[in-house]
Amino acid sequence: MIRIDKFLSQMQVATRSESKKLIKMKRITKNGALVTDGGEKCDPKKDCICLDGHPIAYQEYHYLMLHKPAGVVTATEDKKEKTVMDLITLQQKKDLFPVGRLDKDTEGLLLVTNDGELAHRLLSPKKHVDKCYFTRVTGQIHEEDIHRFKEGLDIGDEKKTLPADLEILSSGEISEAKVTICEGRYHQVKRMFEAIGCKVIYLKRLSMGSLTLDPALEKGAFRKLTEEEIAALLQPPRKEKE
Numbered sequence: 001m002i003r004i005d006k007f008l009s010q011m012q013v014a015t016r017s018e019s020k021k022l023i024k025m026k027r028i029t030k031n032g033a034l035v036t037d038g039g040e041k042c043d044p045k046k047d048c049i050c051l052d053g054h055p056i057a058y059q060e061y062h063y064l065m066l067h068k069p070a071g072v073v074t075a076t077e078d079k080k081e082k083t084v085m086d087l088i089t090l091q092q093k094k095d096l097f098p099v100g101r102l103d104k105d106t107e108g109l110l111l112v113t114n115d116g117e118l119a120h121r122l123l124s125p126k127k128h129v130d131k132c133y134f135t136r137v138t139g140q141i142h143e144e145d146i147h148r149f150k151e152g153l154d155i156g157d158e159k160k161t162l163p164a165d166l167e168i169l170s171s172g173e174i175s176e177a178k179v180t181i182c183e184g185r186y187h188q189v190k191r192m193f194e195a196i197g198c199k200v201i202y203l204k205r206l207s208m209g210s211l212t213l214d215p216a217l218e219k220g221a222f223r224k225l226t227e228e229e230i231a232a233l234l235q236p237p238r239k240e241k242e
């Protein structure tokens with residue numbers, strides 16, 4: 001059971017103080033009866049809370065896709081730097097966090113959620129979730145590098161990298177490629193290119209597991225995931241908790 005004013009803010013309907021105003025204005029009902037006190041409790045899974053007669057769908061977890069721009073750090077808080085969470089302009093974002101880390105100068109897909117179980121599933125080294133990046137590097141990329149990425153590279157860690165997929169898009173003084181890795185080591189893509197003599201000058205994450213960056217999403221913008229995107233990420237679906 002949670003307070004109705006808290007429920008309204010958690011469902012992104014209004015801030016806590018705006019919720020109180022909505023209640024004062026007699027715009028909120030619980031199972032058809034007018035709510036007069038924000039402190040009144042509700043069971044979000046069972047009770048039907050309405051705003052102006054329209055039911056507010058209960059959602060325990062929130063899933064957002066952010067197009068991370070360069071220049072912001074992947075953290076929930078930072079004393080000096082702007083964080084990815086500063087870009088999430090929602091009323092209620094207390095429990096949200098970014099899933100995994102992109103470097104400050106890396107752009108692209110970042111999932112933001114309050115679903116710890118999904119985050120664990122996507123980040124666990126045992127799960128080998130694919131992450132695909134577009135990259136621009138200095139120096140040529142050769143056909144044999146495809147095999148080197150497949151074989152695993154020595155990037156200075158105890159173990160070689162797991163097999164990665166390299167697709168060369170162009171090769172010259174500046175080269176472009178797509179690379180898919182299934183680990184998440186520190187600066188992994190940059191260090192893999194370093195191992196073949198190239199320096200990454202631009203890096204953008206295009207996908208993570210089944211989730212692909214929406215090409216219509218501008219840099220710095222975010223949107224809610226669609227039902228289909230959520231269902232695909234949650235495969236196999238979690239068991240309903242009582």
Ligand code: URA
Nearest residue numbers: 103106187188189190
């Ligand atoms: N690999 C990197 O080197 N940097 C990132 O931000 C992500 C993957």
